């Protein structure tokens with residue numbers, strides 16, 4: 001590895017462009033932006049725009065900010081080149097085919113950002129100390145951010161006209177990330193931290209009065225009971241996701257550099 005961590009950003013959209021710009025200006029001590037990879041041409045990229053094979057030649061870390069399908073597209077290529085992959089679209093890691101192969105992949109590592117939630121360090125600790133009886137994750141967002149093409153017209157109408165909170169989804173983590181791939185990656189972050197999907201149940205609410213996206217994690221573990229409530233402002237450029245997310249990715253990159261202090 002060179003002295004600084006050589007970073008490639010895949011996906012130069014709302015999240016990736018913020019991450020790329022800030023790594024490029026040296027905001028993450030010990031990291032440098034060497035390339036961006038994006039489906040379409042990027043006007044004035046903060047580093048050279050390359051295709052993935054070319055970008056991998058000079059990379060230590062690829063940061064995915066492009067969506068769950070892109071994780072599936074690139075994961076083998078990145079880690080088999082000995083490059084670490086930091087995943088933002090963490091929901092992809094719950095896919096049964098990919099999750100089954102993860103322990104065999106390498107020599108690069110597959111890493112997940114905590115993204116728009118927190119408390120994962122303590123949940124990971126509790127999973128080592130006896131595990132969980134139950135974990136309930138309840139997310140509330142603005143109705144407009146949750147409308148999906150696969151919904152029945154009646155459900156779309158209900159979301160458009162809601163005057164009070166509506167339960168949009170209740171189910172397993174795998175169902176959650178498959179049905180809401182741009183909105184519930186955080187569920188996979190929690191599942192990864194606790195090392196299992198089994199104790200985790202997910203509820204998604206649409207609230208017309210919501211000015212913030214709320215994620216409430218309520219966990220009952222052998223070592224204690226934990227309640228985390230995160231209230232994020234939605235991103236101005238993409239109301240489906242939280243404005244904090246690119247900064248969480250920057251924090252995750254910072255944790256991979258050699259520069260203390262780091263909270264691990």
Ligand SMILES: NC(=O)C1=CN([C@@H]2O[C@H](COP(=O)(O)OP(=O)(O)OC[C@H]3O[C@@H](n4cnc5c(N)ncnc54)[C@H](OP(=O)(O)O)[C@@H]3O)[C@@H](O)[C@H]2O)C=CC1
Nearest residue numbers: 011012013014015038039040065066067089115116185241
């Ligand atoms: N873990 C978490 O807490 C969160 C995770 N996320 C994840 O982050 C993802 C990105 O979010 P956001 O930045 O808002 O989305 P955007 O739609 O703004 O950006 C996606 C970018 O990825 C690019 N892209 C798409 N396909 C490819 C490809 N095959 N190769 C290279 N680039 C590609 C797009 O290119 P083009 O210019 O051609 O459109 C676009 O620039 C979300 O889809 C979600 O999965 C989001 C919020 C929170």
Ligand SMILES: O=C([O-])CC(=O)C(=O)O
Nearest residue numbers: 182183184185186241242
């Ligand atoms: O930003 C958020 O609120 C969470 C999100 O979109 C995701 O996890 O995909």
